[in-house]
Amino acid sequence: MSKVPFFSTQLANAKVDLQAPVQRVLDSHWYILGNEVTAFEREYAEHVGAEHCVSVANGTDAINIALRAVGVTSGDSVIATANAGFYSSTAILQIGAQPVYVDVDPLTLTMSKDRLKEALETCSPRAIVVTHLYGQLADVEAIVRIAMDAGVAVIEDCAQAHGAMRNGKAAGSFGTVGCFSFYPTKNLGALGDGGAVVTGNAELAARAKQLRQYGWDKKYHVAISGGCNSRLDELQAAVLRAKLPYLDAWNEERRAIARRYNAAFARLPLRCPQSVDSDYVAHLYVVQAEDRDDLRRFLSEHDVATDIHYPVADHLQAVHGRSTRADALPATEAACRSVLSLPCFPGLASDDVAHVIRTVLDYFGARP
Numbered sequence: 001m002s003k004v005p006f007f008s009t010q011l012a013n014a015k016v017d018l019q020a021p022v023q024r025v026l027d028s029h030w031y032i033l034g035n036e037v038t039a040f041e042r043e044y045a046e047h048v049g050a051e052h053c054v055s056v057a058n059g060t061d062a063i064n065i066a067l068r069a070v071g072v073t074s075g076d077s078v079i080a081t082a083n084a085g086f087y088s089s090t091a092i093l094q095i096g097a098q099p100v101y102v103d104v105d106p107l108t109l110t111m112s113k114d115r116l117k118e119a120l121e122t123c124s125p126r127a128i129v130v131t132h133l134y135g136q137l138a139d140v141e142a143i144v145r146i147a148m149d150a151g152v153a154v155i156e157d158c159a160q161a162h163g164a165m166r167n168g169k170a171a172g173s174f175g176t177v178g179c180f181s182f183y184p185t186k187n188l189g190a191l192g193d194g195g196a197v198v199t200g201n202a203e204l205a206a207r208a209k210q211l212r213q214y215g216w217d218k219k220y221h222v223a224i225s226g227g228c229n230s231r232l233d234e235l236q237a238a239v240l241r242a243k244l245p246y247l248d249a250w251n252e253e254r255r256a257i258a259r260r261y262n263a264a265f266a267r268l269p270l271r272c273p274q275s276v277d278s279d280y281v282a283h284l285y286v287v288q289a290e291d292r293d294d295l296r297r298f299l300s301e302h303d304v305a306t307d308i309h310y311p312v313a314d315h316l317q318a319v320h321g322r323s324t325r326a327d328a329l330p331a332t333e334a335a336c337r338s339v340l341s342l343p344c345f346p347g348l349a350s351d352d353v354a355h356v357i358r359t360v361l362d363y364f365g366a367r368p
């Protein structure tokens with residue numbers, strides 16, 4: 001048995017003709033902000049069900065630009081969760097704003113609406129970043145309602161949730177702005193970095209377009225502050241256009257693997273993903289285990305690659321120095337100690353899924 005990989009770009013991209021889109025761009029001799037980017041933005045907006053899509057260089061920039069577009073500036077507070085890999089924290093801190101972390105729901109590991117309500121009693125944030133972690137839609141309708149009552153913008157971090165749907169609405173279409181990453185391992189991945197913001201608000205889309213290109217309103221005329229250079233290039237846009245038609249089928253393939261795992265692990269002392277329906281696109285299949293490190297070692301010894309998303313909570317990262325304390329976010333900190341991600345990606349062989357299942361059952365001595 002060869003090693004079961006955690007992810008494989010080779011397997012994930014196997015069905016796609018990548019030569020044709022790359023050749024098309026080579027033949028066009030046009031590399032930045034051209035027809036491919038314009039077409040991808042139109043096609044991606046349609047897939048999300050949002051009016052506007054503005055492509056950018058990566059997912060972190062998407063959050064940064066979304067925050068600036070809704071008016072976040074230096075000194076503002078922004079509410080976020082602390083279990084999502086520091087990406088939103090990076091964007092918030094880049095602006096000189098202050099992340100205010102609220103705890104997650106211990107079952108879904110996405111933002112707790114009750115903790116959010118409590119936080120809003122003592123702080124007046126300029127925005128809330130809600131992360132659809134692991135591909136699971138957060139309790140986003142309730143969070144948007146709470147935010148609207150408080151007059152606060154909601155930025156959805158959809159970097160792990162391309163195509164996740166609830167009641168006919170897709171990730172990125174609930175809040176004020178949705179942010180996506182097209183990093184190669186994401187559910188829709190480029191051959192390099194890429195990102196996008198989507199919104200139903202024409203004014204915010206226009207601001208995002210200015211912010212991604214130096215703050216220009218027209219060439220060489222800088223109209224707004226906070227601008228940067230953050231563009232998706234034509235090659236990546238062409239590749240993403242070739243891959244977008246496969247996204248829904250790939251999400252279904254990921255979910256089918258997650259369903260097999262959930263069914264096989266139902267009786268084990270593991271907490272498995274709460275939903276394997278369309279509101280979960282199985283970007284990561286994450287279990288919570290009390291003896292996570294032992295289980296991880298056992299899987300590694302039996303040729304199953306795993307990962308931990310994420311081992312350190314944002315508020316406890318060394319970069320903050322000693323300014324934050326442990327136990328501030330109990331559910332978040334418990335998750336950091338117990339989460340373990342198993343292989344789950346399109347193209348993963350059925351035999352490999354069976355091997356992962358067998359190995360996990362063996363570990364718990366529960367092989368039928």
Ligand SMILES: *Cc1c(COP(=O)(O)O)cnc(C)c1O
Pocket residue numbers: 058059060061084085087088131157159160181182183193194195
């Ligand atoms: C990957 C990721 C990002 C950042 O995307 P990049 O393109 O790597 O900058 C942001 N948020 C979440 C939840 C992610 O998984």
